[in-house]
Amino acid sequence: MTPTTSTEATDLQPALPVPHPPTWAGAIWIGSIDVASVDRSGTYRLRDADGYDRARLLVRRGRDVVGFVELAVRASQIDPGELHDAVGRIRGESPATPVASGATPPITVVVCTRDRVEMLKVALASILALEYPDLAVIVVDNAARTAETRDYVQSLADPRVRLVVEPLPGLSRARNAGLAAATTEIIAFTDDDVLVDGDWLHGLANRFDRDPAVGCVSGIVPSGEIRTPAQAYFDQRVGWASSCNPASYQLDSPPPDVPLFPFQVGIYGTGANFAVRRSVVFDLGGFDEALGVGSPTEGGEDLDMFFRILLAGWRLAYEPSAIVWHRHRADNGALAVQARGYGLGLGAWLTKIALNPRTAWLAVRTVAAQARTAGRLGYRMSKVASPPPDLEALVPSGVGKLELRSIFGGPRAYVASRREGRRVAPLRGGRHAPAVVDG
Template sequence: MDPAAPALTLRPALDSPERPDWDGAVWIGEVWVGAIEDADRAGRAAGIPVRCRLAGAEGYGRARLLVRADGRPLGFVEIEVSESSVNFGELRRRVAGLRVTEPDRPVRAGPARVAEGNAVPVTVVVCTRDRVSMLRAALRSVLAVDYPSFDVLVVDNAPRTDATRQYVLGLADPRVRLIREPLPGLSRARNTGLSAATGDIVAYTDDDVVVDRHWLSALVDGFGRGPSVSCVSGMVPAGEIRTPAQAYFDRRVGWSDSTDARVFD
């Protein structure tokens, strides 16, 4: 490929220091429609095919990309990877086939933008038990969301050590509080978090999850889809398929790939 060609570089959903040693591994990431359109215009102007590179894709033969417009996810595409790149023309064609707008909720011109003074306060509850290495990544993603009014409550559930306490207190972030639930059990921990939450909305996530930067904006927006919405949930796509065990789990869950908004009553 021409090194001067316009390039679109995509990042993985999760950074892994290890290359896969399994030939069925799937590189996981996302691509925005606007980025594809910008790269396509640059390629046409230069008269050179666009290079679409995947960071950290050494050893992967396929990629799964969550396709996003400014206001919502549109769906997933899977595409062949060759030398840490995918065919840009093929990617553009597949993404074009996903661009279907909901009849009652058109795609917005941009992500939900909520002024700080008008934002509904949200408390994010993260329950954990002696898994500081995972908690670090989870909290890092939560604290990076684009929502202007939220706090975080870490529930230290029946800890065997004080590692979680030391880590959370060491953050010295005024948005983050730590409470302890002495009896083990996720339901107990979540109820303890609920009782201590101060926000008008309580948002639960787990310590092994990396949340999207628009997560809270989309969650709050979900409460506006009906006159009496009391609970909003969403998809939890796989962030990594590097091992056969991860692929096995991914094939058997139902919450990982639906991008159609539905209202239940």
Template sequence: MSDLTLPEATIAPVFPAAERPTWDGATWIGEVWTDTLDLDTAAPRYRLRDADGFGQARLLVRADAGPLGFVTLDVTDGTVDADRLRTAAAALPQPAPSPALPSPAPAITVVICTRDRVSMLQAALDSVRAVDYPDVEIIVVDNAAATDATHRYVAALGDPRVRVIDEPRPGLSRARNTGLLAAAGDVVAFTDDDVVVDRHWLTAVARGFTRGDNVSCVSGLVPAAELRTPAQAYFDARVGWSACLYARVFDWAAPPLDIPLFPFAVGHYGTGANFAVDRAAVVRVGGFDEALGAGSPTGGGEDLDMFFRLLHAGGTLVYDPASIVWHRHRASSEGLAAQSRTYGIGLGAWIAKIALDPAIAPRAFATAARKAPQFATYLADSAATSKPSDELVALLPEGLTTPAWRSVVAGFRAYRAARREGRSVAPLAVPR
């Protein structure tokens, strides 16, 4: 919860800024709980810790039942107006009650895959170690590392819940499969090394598995932990990882009316920085496709592919916004350009895989043809979202907006190259 003290109320940032922002549009990121807003305080303003240089603040308003929404306020001398915050928070819709935590709570293994990024891993691992969940183990998969720095760092922690295992072959999918096989928990929660997880993350994950029958995957909210640079602001607007603030349950046999391209509109299911799976269900579908994901020629798409395959296999997918992982977007224009390119190619590679699958391709093409107007609208919306806003366009590198067909073509080539390297589509499949 927020650190609110009388007579002055102080809100801490989700993640302390790496350096003071120099961009006028920089937005400070934090959260506040509704019960603290109800405190009888005479303080006219809330002080934001470490807010020097920020002109705006984005606050996630939260309650025990889940997040209500985001509020954006002007920052003056490191503070925001208390009355405006309370008024804006009161106008947000109330979340539906969360289901009860199962008893006993399922054992959960958290898997973090990393490669030579100890300085970044530290914040992610510290946040995972601080979760309020009663039964958790943490596996760090050191993927094709050049040094033993990760091993030395984890050993120095002296935390018996945390261990490191090696995956010498490069590729995020390979690393995730290695972590999955080593996990003791029936539920395996995956996150990245460039995040800060919420203290209640795993409690929300466990509750998510009670939201439907045969739940095989739970994903959640992935808001920006930092909006210090134009690159971070552009990426946050493009991906929309924090756009949905209500729980959803997806079932192949029950297409949702508001998603006409279901089940192929994979952007609704979540993202790889925040998802948990039924370990046995993933093993049954053969594990993560080694031809997809970072460290392979495709650069991404392995998370979308897993969501789709679990759904196709008869599992229920749950999106629960109470499961929160804060993501640190790339701060530099160079990092943004590289990330945007790999995301596009990864999505194109997944489309290529669907198009080449004789069991799935006919339905995909039929859905696109039958829903042609909606498909055209989807492409137009995607193109509009990928275009930088007027205030950002002059501050970002050229070439961020890649036509969808080019990403698909590049994805086809990348997926074919990955398969030619001998990467397995279902490496955990049991031979029949």
């Protein structure tokens, strides 16, 4: 969110609406600031900062992301000198960003949801507030148990928004329904538990325009809220905002700093913030229905799509200027469910890799060439999954081990998903079961 400036002070807004002050002493207030607003003699007030002793700011230069700083909070303010010095340090480290093209091709935003209308309201409000000239929005109501989502979307009476009903459960099915209903070439996907940045679509569009060989662009997904230990653990676990540098990936050009490419997950982005060329995904047959939330595998559909786009010869681009703020699960029960789902999804995707001779042979050659590195990465993954000492007693016992153990349940989940009749490439040849579309 952009700051509002008066003659007396700069008021910084939280990245996500704050439902109530935190009760946990380790909570971190989160927002953003532009380097042009940083002044050693300024005054910086944080809105809705009661109960916070620390703040994390995403530092921007116009539309570009420079990095993150963390600072002490005192009486809902941050020290201008500390802010100035911290921003100065990361400004010196940030690389030059390519000049934006200014292109604004038509884009359809697809939001898949299931009975979470209160979260959806926040996400949709931020999408509809975007100052993007040619925007369409498709809300996919997936296997809904109530009419709340339908009633809410219809109440908007916004000609840019359409409701698509996908009656069969599964995020991949919902994503495919959105793809089938869209008419633009660029399709952006996000979730219902986010708030998109005002320049989100400009970042995605610019990257597609700069490189016609890019089939998919993913953006940065910073934590938008850290009020609870569960959110703090997830923040350090996923690393969705660990890099602020643009990157590009292609199958025949393995990056030297990604030894297990293209199987090293977590470097391309995440399903909460990515965009694709519609024609590319149709050529691939769409999202694999056996993967994703709402199927027995509970995840992995984004990993699978990123990998298949690479395998088809297209480039993947990572664009930090395309920002989506994410609200992590706030309670321990939801965190444990999510950890299990991440493990199952990864295990299921790896099972799919192993069952295909082409991808299995590629995986064997990659791991064999990097055997020592693979071992180190596996060890590092197990360490990252384990809660740090200050959170260990505050999150579900063994949450990291639960995620890692769940990987081994992936093969059985993948087989169960296939037995349900979930298709690998339901959009191949343009075929798709008609969704109910409410204009």
